[in-house]
Amino acid sequence: MKHELEVVVAQEVTPLEYELAEFRVGGTKSRPVLDIRIDRLDGQKVQVGDCERVSRAIEARLDTMPDLIDGRYVLEVSSPGMERSLRTIAHWQRFTGRKAMVTSTVLAAIGGRAEVEIVGVDGEGADARISVQDPKGNTYAMTLAEISEARLAFHWKP
Numbered sequence: 001m002k003h004e005l006e007v008v009v010a011q012e013v014t015p016l017e018y019e020l021a022e023f024r025v026g027g028t029k030s031r032p033v034l035d036i037r038i039d040r041l042d043g044q045k046v047q048v049g050d051c052e053r054v055s056r057a058i059e060a061r062l063d064t065m066p067d068l069i070d071g072r073y074v075l076e077v078s079s080p081g082m083e084r085s086l087r088t089i090a091h092w093q094r095f096t097g098r099k100a101m102v103t104s105t106v107l108a109a110i111g112g113r114a115e116v117e118i119v120g121v122d123g124e125g126a127d128a129r130i131s132v133q134d135p136k137g138n139t140y141a142m143t144l145a146e147i148s149e150a151r152l153a154f155h156w157k158p
Contacts, residue, residue: 005025005068005069006020008061008062008065008068011061012058012061013057016053018039018050018054019038019039019040020037021039022035022036023035031072033076034069034073034074034075036054037078037080038051038077038080039084046080050079055075062075082152083152084151085149086151089121089128089144092121092128093120096119096121097117098118098152100115100116100132101113101115101149102115102147103148103150104142104146105148106141106146107134110138114134115135116133118131118132119131119132119133127143129141
């Protein structure tokens, strides 16, 4: 169900000129919660009006698909936030030079999870290699498939 829902949501978000940055399903079976994070393709910050627009489009589509999801769902649409997930090669390219919290088997030598700096991306698609550097200056290269979770790291400055 989750994959099919994500496809339907992406089909509604993309023509409105937004990117589906993150899609999660939570809640209960009788009352699922669809947590949708969007980003604007023009690079501007996501505003409340953007979330409303996307929410209306998704609701209109899902309400016509009772076989996919019961009408008792909760829809939450928001911006990806400062600690947004990094799911695509385009995300990694866009945020080169920024810090990220990454969980990967490639980082096993430093505990499997670390805050690293995104150095760059070499190649495209499934073969692309993402290079990151740990605080000690060690560089690691990994594919998207080798990353189980990655989010931008944000530190408040006093």
